[in-house]
Amino acid sequence: MDIRDEILRLKKERRAVILAHNYQLPEVQDIADFHGDSLGLSIEASKTNAEVIVFCGVYFMAETAKILSPPKTVLIPDRHAGCPMADMITLEDLRKLKLKHPKAKVLCYVNSSAEIKAESDVCCTSANSISVARGAFGEKEEVIFIPDQYLARYTASQLRRPFIYWPGYCPTHVKMLPEHFRKEKEKHPDAEILVHPECTPEVIAVADKVFSTSGMCRYVRESSCKEFIIGTEIGMIYRLKKDNPDKEFYHPTPLGICPNMKRITLEKVRWSLTHRQEEVYVPPETITRARTALEKMIAYK
Numbered sequence: 001m002d003i004r005d006e007i008l009r010l011k012k013e014r015r016a017v018i019l020a021h022n023y024q025l026p027e028v029q030d031i032a033d034f035h036g037d038s039l040g041l042s043i044e045a046s047k048t049n050a051e052v053i054v055f056c057g058v059y060f061m062a063e064t065a066k067i068l069s070p071p072k073t074v075l076i077p078d079r080h081a082g083c084p085m086a087d088m089i090t091l092e093d094l095r096k097l098k099l100k101h102p103k104a105k106v107l108c109y110v111n112s113s114a115e116i117k118a119e120s121d122v123c124c125t126s127a128n129s130i131s132v133a134r135g136a137f138g139e140k141e142e143v144i145f146i147p148d149q150y151l152a153r154y155t156a157s158q159l160r161r162p163f164i165y166w167p168g169y170c171p172t173h174v175k176m177l178p179e180h181f182r183k184e185k186e187k188h189p190d191a192e193i194l195v196h197p198e199c200t201p202e203v204i205a206v207a208d209k210v211f212s213t214s215g216m217c218r219y220v221r222e223s224s225c226k227e228f229i230i231g232t233e234i235g236m237i238y239r240l241k242k243d244n245p246d247k248e249f250y251h252p253t254p255l256g257i258c259p260n261m262k263r264i265t266l267e268k269v270r271w272s273l274t275h276r277q278e279e280v281y282v283p284p285e286t287i288t289r290a291r292t293a294l295e296k297m298i299a300y301k
């Protein structure tokens with residue numbers, strides 16, 4: 001039997017749903033019931049009727065699904081698919097930072113561990129960081145934005161309000177440099193440059209637009225422009241081309257690949273469904289606290 005058919009059979013048997021992030025390998029995106037960005041997948045996880053969620057993405061995303069749907073079994077096909085940015089801040093780091101700024105509230109990018117979310121006031125994704133920061137805090141309130149310094153700076157620049165930053169970053173997005181985009185633009189002068197807010201301010205300065213991955217999908221679909229240079233993880237090119245076969249997409253550099261996202265393969269999805277492994281576990285008290293911060297995030301679509 002073809003591996004895809006086997007996955008579909010197992011999925012039915014287990015009453016499972018497969019969620020896949022936009023950076024997943026093409027064949028994994030194709031087998032998924034839902035694909036999308038961190039916010040979209042969190043919403044999907046919170047409302048699914050399936051008994052089992054197979055999360056094709058990185059660990060913090062599967063953990064988020066578990067926090068939002070505690071009675072469900074959440075499986076990740078490779079538990080070593082981590083996000084280095086999420087590992088850049090520890091609970092001890094955050095507690096020290098809070099002691100230094102005792103009046104500050106904590107805004108936590110969803111690319112973080114469950115225990116960090118539990119210690120935060122509200123979460124956000126790159127799709128809603130601006131509306132969360134605008135809506136969840138008073139104008140004069142001090143806000144600590146963790147762990148991505150670049151998403152924090154971009155959000156601050158849009159709102160013209162300062163944040164206390166944590167120096168985390170995405171190792172994949174920081175490898176994309178302004179010169180990569182300039183070279184690509186020379187080859188495709190009519191192309192618009194779209195970049196993710198995890199990119200550095202120098203890259204954002206050469207971009208036409210800044211979007212989360214779902215924001216890119218929406219913008220490209222509605223735009224009359226036919227060519228785009230895409231400043232985010234390379235998996236987005238497959239997603240965009242599949243949804244917009246009449247448009248052209250260029251990626252600035254092969255360095256823009258997230259090896260963690262690529263750890264999930266069809267073989268591992270089959271293994272995961274067969275053996276109900278690896279099950280994501282989050283302690284109940286962490287779930288309760290982290291969920292409050294995540295539910296506030298979901299309210300800001």
Ligand code: 13P
Pocket residue numbers: 022036037038039111125126127170196198211212213214233
């Ligand atoms: P999105 O929420 O835009 O999909 O991004 C998630 C991510 O990990 C970006 O590197």
Ligand code: SF4
Pocket residue numbers: 058082083084085086111170171172173198233258260261
């Ligand atoms: Fe984490 Fe960057 Fe990979 Fe996104 S692309 S999962 S932020 S390492």
